[in-house]
Amino acid sequence: MKMPTKGFSHKKPTIKDIAKLVGVSHVAVSKALKDAPDISSALKEKVNRVASEIGYMPNASASYLSSKNTAHNIGMIVPSLGADTAYDEAFKAISEAAAFKNHSILLGVSDRNRDLERQYCRIMCENRVGALIISPISSEIEDIKQICAQTVPLIFIGGKVDSKEQHCVHLNYSKSAALAVDYLYALGHRDIFLFLYHPMNKTIMQKKEGYEKAMRARNLTPTVYLEGESADTYTAGCVLTESLIKSGNLPTAIWCASDLMAIGVMDTLKLNHFKIPEDISVMGHDNLPFSKFSAYQLTTFDVPKKALGEAAVNMALTIMENGDDEERIHVSLEALLIKRGSTGKAPVKIRDKGNEI
Known part of the structure; x- marks a missing residue:
């Protein structure tokens, strides 16, 4: 008998939807879908059956990551680096936070050039980074979202992007x-x-x-x-x-x-x-x-650069673990006088x- 799909037709089914139907945590569902050894065969079978019945489609980057056992790259794109910009310390904070989590950063510096920024987005997608942390050069980000759609989850940082974006570390x-x-x-x-x-x-x-x-x-x-x-x-x-x-x-x-x-x-x-x-x-x-x-x-x-780095990396790891089906993750930070x-x-x-x- 098919599982009920009422309540999921208005949006793409997620891991949390499966978890609710099966009656387990979303972490258990994520592991079952990745065929983790600490999940029973019975639960894996049930999870996969429910996923199929409600039309769940795994995120491309999450599928890629599930096939790997080594540490994975997190992408990052910033407008510039150097002592005359806050991005220098922001990158150091993010890189350090990632290292302590056994991950490395693949960095792109757009030099405040829209074409170069787009090209770095394509490169990050081609390299299948687990998540892309980006401080865009402009508040116009539809091109970035289009390039990375269904391939790499995006985490926006800084103040140029609306805090309503799905995943962001926003500076007030x-x-x-x-x-x-x-x-x-x-x-x-x-x-x-x-x-x-x-x-x-x-x-x-x-x-x-x-x-x-x-x-x-x-x-x-x-x-x-x-x-x-x-x-x-x-x-x-x-x-x-x-x-x-x-x-x-x-x-x-x-x-x-x-x-x-x-x-x-x-x-x-x-x-x-x-x-x-x-x-x-x-x-x-x-x-x-x-x-x-x-x-x-x-x-x-x-600008609380360390807090920004830790928040962005924690957000990236959460998405990499559970796929981009994660609901909106938002952190707001304030600068100190x-x-x-x-x-x-x-x-x-x-x-x-x-x-x-």
């Missing part, structure tokens, strides 16, 4: 924005600018929208400047600052979307004989290695204009 940059404004406000600043750069992906939009919301909550006027590209945020910081100096429109505090942009701001201010933080406070984001150098002592936000010497109390002449705390 809106929270960074709220903390930045609250911290500067507490120091007496009322004239706080935000410096951003292209492209306007979800990471940048989170920072912009969070900043504007926090400013308006304090009855302050948001002022946002957009300049340059993500590949050279240092120059963007220099150009914006030079323009404001010439126009005589400098605020008492500037929050920049990246540490490198903030360094460009600080270098330009110093070249024009402004003191930091006595004349103007500057903040960044990402806590890159140079931000703590004595020449800068940049107040910034530390790191207070250093580039920020201080608003200048007295500013606070004396009726704007005291």
Whole structure:
């Protein structure tokens, strides 16, 4: 007699559906489908029969992995590497977390090039990595999903991708924005600018929208400047600052979307004989290695790279063990405010204009 299929017709049957019908855990079902030696023949027979009757089709990558006994690669694609990007430490964190789980990382660096990013996705599929951790260069990811569909499970990391994606480790940059404004406000600043750069992906939009919301909550006027590209945020910081100096429109505090942009701001201010933080406070984001150098002592936000690495690898291993039939797995992380010497109390002449705390 056929097993009931009611309730499964609206979606592709999963391992958890089989487990519910058979009355065992989804882990036991996964092992039975892989013909694991610690599962009885009777249970294997029952599981396979139910799987056939409800139309279960195993994920391609899971089938591939089940035929292997050695450690398997986890794929990873990032836009760039180096001391001037947070991806360097993110990769190290993920690589370390994978190594402790007896897995290795197959890395691709897209150099912020869409065509190269797509090609790396194809390579990862051809190599049949167990799961692909990717920080895309853009919020437009339909091409990535299409390339990897039915071949390699995707895990998106960072803030460029909507947190509603099936598997993702999401960074809450809106929270960074709220903390930045609250911290500067507490120091007496009322004239706080935000410096951003292209492209306007979800990471940048989170920072912009969070900043504007926090400013308006304090009855302050948001002022946002957009300049340059993500590949050279240092120059963007220099150009914006030079323009404001010439126009005589400098605020008492500037929050920049990246540490490198903030360094460009600080270098330009110093070249024009402004003191930091006595004349103007500057903040960044990402806590890159140079931000703590004595020449800068940049107040910034530390992205929890170790937690991100562990979450992404644990997610990958869960998917590799149970197939991509796993329900949505989502982890949300927040950056930590790191207070250093580039920020201080608003200048007295500013606070004396009726704007005291």
